[in-house]
Amino acid sequence: MPALRMPRPRMLALGLAALAGMAGAAEAGAHRIYVANEYDASISVIDPESGETLDTIGISGRPGEVRPRGMAVSPDGRTIYVAVSDFLPGRQSPEDAIVAIDTATNRVLRRYRAGGNPERVAISPDGTQLWAALEATAQVVGIDTATGAEIGKFQTGVETEGVAVSPDGRHVLVTAETSHTVTMVDARARKVLTHLLVGNRPRDVVFSPDGARAYVSAEIGGTVSVIDVAARKVVDTISLGLDSRPVELNLDPSGGRLYVAGGGTSAVYVIDTARAEVVEVIRERMGRRPWGLSVSPGGERIYTANGLSDSVSVIGADCLCVLDQFAAGRGAHSVEVGVVDAR
Amino acid sequence: MRADPLSLVLAAGLACAAPALAAERQFANAPFESHPVALAQAAALERIGARIRAAEADPDATASEESDADGDLALIRASLGAASPATLGALESLLDGAEPAPGAPKDPVAAARDLLAPPDVAGTAPFRAALAAALLLDEGGVAEGWEEVAEGEPEARALGGEELRSVERILGGPGGDDLSGEAAEMLARLDALFASEAVNPEEAEGIAQPLVGLLEVISDSDLYPGRDLGGAAALVLGLSRQGCAALARGDGAIGAERLAIARRYHDALIADTLGLMAPEAGATISAAFEPRATDDPAEACDALLGALAAARTALTP
Known part of the structure; x- marks a missing residue:
């Protein structure tokens, strides 16, 4: 299945906080929207205020053969990492890579060999490790961002997709679509800790800001599973309705609100994490097939990448309504949104 | 559809209303739980019918599908053989590319359909929606057929296309009186896809999955037996x-x-x-x-x- 991933806003928020006082530090609130355009083999760089496309970064000269999907943002906001593969998820190819893009120049800095048809990617809070979900081989791979060396490769469930690194960098969680599982890896000990059964066809996973909880969307299950990370157990299941089709999800910086893209329903579900229930469903003016979803560093805006309308919907966190629509590239089923600082 | 229209005209309205009800929504019907044998057999029979039609159009199209045909026949052989050995024999002959024996039903797939599926069940909206879902998403179905096309097996195009014809018939056909809104649009997109150059092997499933989701709402049926x-x-x-x-x-x-x-x-x-x-x-x-x-x-x-x-x-x- 087409799959997308967003850079995690909480990581950006952490990164911005950590950079405070440093020379050249990013200023909070100045950011760009990055959209992975699956069929154009490109990344659109969009001004979040005007909606203007500021740049289009080519990922490959072979659109229609090579595609960008999941993205992650380095903690300092200076690098976007993009999972790149061909269109045949069941096999490995030389195209399988994680591409690093400099957000200051919008140029490709380097390519990390990944193998396994990487679908989504996450980065450790210290920026030293990339973790990519390898769909073709049912594995997750860790890569040293400085050297490009493989840190480790671990077996997961079948059709690996979502991946997240805990705020303390210790745990990596990986979803697997057809085994309906999440695999927990200890990134320090470099071993698989456990596999957990979650909702049917899990897509994406995100850690709470304190790392105590993780949330997993399940597209067919119509649920979000809540994992107690320390206990390594699913402790709650939030129902969005069997017809909700949740895919990508992200938290606001406080962790109090969880936003979930309803890819098959052209809606965004808003969950109050304290109450563990849906408090709002945003449908009016939404683009079609919202798949990727990201939150601005301050939490004021939510962006969705709409695969069937090749657009980005801009949602206000105050009104929980769609404020604007921005044009993106030709993404059809797999566009994504990233948010980084604009120095 | 032959009976009990799915009333897909309600599709747009239900789809719009769905989010507000989402947190509470559960479906009233569970056809795979109620009729697992009948659905497995109906789906197998439809795949066999599609295979026969594809082979009639192009004998090379299903040359690599013999093992799949055997697998589907295994799901119906005993039941159909007990009900009508002549119909089973005709199906087997057609799958082998041979002429059915004299006196065999002219349309053995249709005959088998009537023999296998309980008449009080086969025409219901939940059953038809479930059958369509199986043909779209199961192994050997429309989505997998497109995957094979995109992965370099052009012969899978004809079979997948014929399976799509079966889905359209089961759901009433594109433009049918009881098919409208998003469901019709999705079927039309699948039609167009099978007539296009294959790029993304996941594209048919990317359409079929939300289509099945819509059918769940329309038929008020859980169409994913693996959800639980x-x-x-x-x-x-x-x-x-x-x-x-x-x-x-x-x-x-x-x-x-x-x-x-x-x-x-x-x-x-x-x-x-x-x-x-x-x-x-x-x-x-x-x-x-x-x-x-x-x-x-x-x-x-x-x-x-x-x-x-x-x-x-x-x-x-």
């Missing part, structure tokens, strides 16, 4: 018990057919999960489902049912 993995394991266990009971009473044909159906559900719904969460039970089940795994059917059944019971426990939260 514990329930799916119980389904496989129940069918396997039926098969083993038939074997025990000496009805080898029905026993083998039920076990073939159980295996189909096992492979589709729980095999991947068991491989990770309960690998020993998974390995035992897979081995026991293999034909001629042992000379002692009772022993094989004991192993199968024991492992399936363990699987159900492992997959039930």
